Structure formats: structure tokens, C-alpha cells
Amino acid sequence: MIPLTYMMSLSAIIFSIGVAGVIIRRNILVMFMSIELMLNAVNLAFISLGSRLGSMDGQVIVFFVMTVAAAEAAVGLGIILSSFRNRETVHADEMTLMRW
Amino acid sequence: MPPFVYIFLGALAIVSALGVVIQRNPIHSLLSLIGTLLAVALLFIAEDAVVVGFLQIIVYAGAIMVLFLFVIWLLNLQAESGPTGHLGLKFVGWLGASALATELVFLLSPPHMQVQYAGAPKGYGSMASLAQKLFSEYLIAFEVTSFLLLAAIVGAVALARRIPTPAGEAAPAMEQPR
Numbered sequence: 253m254i255p256l257t258y259m260m261s262l263s264a265i266i267f268s269i270g271v272a273g274v275i276i277r278r279n280i281l282v283m284f285m286s287i288e289l290m291l292n293a294v295n296l297a298f299i300s301l302g303s304r305l306g307s308m309d310g311q312v313i314v315f316f317v318m319t320v321a322a323a324e325a326a327v328g329l330g331i332i333l334s335s336f337r338n339r340e341t342v343h344a345d346e347m348t349l350m351r352w
Numbered sequence: 353m354p355p356f357v358y359i360f361l362g363a364l365a366i367v368s369a370l371g372v373v374i375q376r377n378p379i380h381s382l383l384s385l386i387g388t389l390l391a392v393a394l395l396f397i398a399e400d401a402v403v404v405g406f407l408q409i410i411v412y413a414g415a416i417m418v419l420f421l422f423v424i425w426l427l428n429l430q431a432e433s434g435p436t437g438h439l440g441l442k443f444v445g446w447l448g449a450s451a452l453a454t455e456l457v458f459l460l461s462p463p464h465m466q467v468q469y470a471g472a473p474k475g476y477g478s479m480a481s482l483a484q485k486l487f488s489e490y491l492i493a494f495e496v497t498s499f500l501l502l503a504a505i506v507g508a509v510a511l512a513r514r515i516p517t518p519a520g521e522a523a524p525a526m527e528q529p530r
Contacts, residue, residue, distance in 0.1 A: 254355055254358045256465075256467055257460070257461045257462060258358065258362070259395075259399070260456075260457070260460035260461065260465070261457045261460070261461070262362045262365065262366070262395075263460075264452075264453050264456030264457045264460060265366055265369075265453050265457070266365060266366065266369050266388070266392075267452075267453075267456065268449040268450070268452045268453035268456065269366070269369040269370060269372070269373060269449065270369070271448070271449050271452055272373055272445050272446055272448075272449035273372060273373040275441070275444075275445035275448065275449070276373060276441065276442050276445040276446070277373060279378060279429075281378050281381075281420070281423065281424065281427075281429070282372070282373075282378055282381050284420075285372055285381055285382065285385050285420065286372060286373065288385065288412075288416070289369055289372060289385065289388060292388065292389060292392050292412075295392070295396075295408075296392055296395060296396075297460075299395075299396050299399050299401045299404065300395075300399050301467065302401070303399040303400045303401060303472065303476070303477070304467050304469055304470070305467060305468075305470055306470035306471060306472045306473055306476065307470075308476070308477075308481050308482060308484075308485045309485070310401075311401050311403070311404045311477065311482055311485075312482065312485050312486055312489075312490050314396075314401070314404050315404060315407065315482070315486065316490075316493060316497060318407060318408070318411050318412065319497050319500065319501065320497075320500065321412070321416065322411060322415065322416055322501070322504075323500050323501055323503075323504035324504075325416045325419055325420070326419065326504045326505070326507075326508045327504050327507045327508055327511070329419055329420070329423045329508075330507065330508040330511035330512050331511055332423060332427075333423060333426065333427070333511070333512060334511045334512065336427050342427060342429065
């Protein structure tokens with residue numbers, strides 16, 4: 253079995269790429285995709301730790317994370333659609349209604 | 353599974369993840385994201401989580417990505433032309449992300465994190481063992497999840513609905529000052 257360090261490093265790198273995506277990109281859809289990327293990196297860590305500990309808990313948590321991600325995608329994309337209807341933009345810098 | 357498969361899948365996942373952030377066209381970002389999801393799903397299967405790996409392909413790479421595709425299609429997004437952001441922001445963003453990656457790799461490697469290896473029990477990762485866990489220990493969480501999904505459905509429908517005006521034509525659900 254491949255060392256745990258490899259899987260953990262892979263997970264950390266994918267998570268960091270997701271963080272970079274949220275910081276750098278201004279397209280709100282791509283920011284949303286980066287969030288999915290981060291969720292997946294965490295899932296990878298759960299699965300690899302679980303399989304090394306011989307415990308099913310990691311897989312059950314991943315199952316729940318997937319469900320939450322599905323709900324999040326449905327509501328989040330609904331919000332993006334309805335905000336696009338009103339403002340005709342997906343650029344995060346132009347959504348300033350709630351800016352302080 | 354031989355180590356080179358892990359290396360290949362890991363490299364594929366990282367390159368596609370970079371593609372999500374770097375590509376200018378949202379469709380290309382989405383395709384890269386699907387590549388990452390598939391590579392991660394194969395890693396799940398390699399790590400004895402067969403059911404979750406297939407769920408990942410069906411739910412994530414299938415359903416959620418189609419949702420994204422529909423939204424990109426509805427919004428009629430094109431590739432962004434011109435500079436997409438401030439150069440300083442990009443620099444700081446990549447620098448911060450690299451620092452975060454270094455820190456996480458450091459914290460998650462052996463001197464700080466050691467795991468007592470336990471052999472996988474018989475039937476590990478099978479549908480039966482997953483269901484056993486899900487419907488005994490995590491039963492309440494499972495039921496709460498069903499409420500979450502119901503709330504998400506109602507919320508999505510309420511967000512997408514157009515409230516008809518007396519004149520007959522549809523108006524946006526939320527009126528906001530520009």
C-alpha cells in the first residue's frame with residue numbers, strides 16, 4: 253500500500269489549488285468549482301485515512317459530504333442564476349449590493 | 353495496486369485541478385474539474401472504497417457537473433477576454449496557496465501524524481459494510497440528510513421561480529436596485 257504521506261500530500265496540494273482558485277478567479281462559477289475541488293481533497297484524506305485505520309467511518313463521512321455538496325450545488329447555482337437574471341454578470345467584483 | 357498507478361492518478365488529479373484555476377473558458381474549467389473528479393474516484397477505488405468511488409463518479413462527475421454545465425449554458429458564458437484580475441492578487445494568491453500547501457504537507461507527514469496501520473477487515477468498503485454503518489451508527493445523520501435535501505430542493509425551486517405580475521408577463525423573483 254502506498255504510504256499515507258503520499259495521499260495526504262496529494263490531498264493538501266489539491267486543497268491548496270482550490271484555495272488559490274477562490275482567491276484568484278473572479279468568475280463566480282469558477283470560484284464555485286474551486287470549492288468543489290476543496291471538498292474533494294478533503295474526501296480523499298478521509299478515504300485514505302479510513303482505509304489505513306480499517307474503519308468504515310471515513311467512507312460514511314464522505315457519503316455525507318457528497319450529499320451536502322449536492323445540496324450546496326443546487327442552491328448555489330440557483331442563487332447564481334437568479335442573481336444573473338437581475339444583474340447580468342457573473343463577475344464577483346461587480347456584485348456589490350451587500351458591500352459595506 | 354502498483355505505486356506507479358497512484359503516481360499517475362495523483363499527477364493527473366493535480367494537473368486537472370490546476371486546469372480548473374488556469375483555464376479562461378468556464379467550460380474548459382468544468383472539463384478539467386471532471387478530470388480531477390474521475391482521477392480522485394479512481395484513487396478512492398484503489399484505496400478499497402469501491403462503493404464510494406462509484407458514487408463519486410455517478411453523483412459528482414455525473415449529476416453535479418451536469419448541473420454546472422446547464423448553468424454555464426443558460427448563462428451563455430464566454431471565455432473572459434482581457435486580464436481577469438489584478439496581477440498582485442494573483443501573485444499573493446499563488447504565494448498564499450503554496451504556503452498553505454507546504455504547511456499542510458509538513459503537518460500531515462510522519463513526525464506529526466502517525467497512524468497505527470490496521471489490516472482492513474473482511475468485506476471492507478463493500479456496500480454491505482457501508483450500509484451497516486449508515487443505518488446503525490449514523491442513522492440520525494442519515495435522516496437529517498434527507499431533510500437537508502428536501503430543504504435544498506424547495507430552496508432551489510423558490511430561487512428559480514419567477515413571480516408572475518398582474519400584467520401577465522413574468523418578472524424576476526427578486527427585485528433589486530441596480
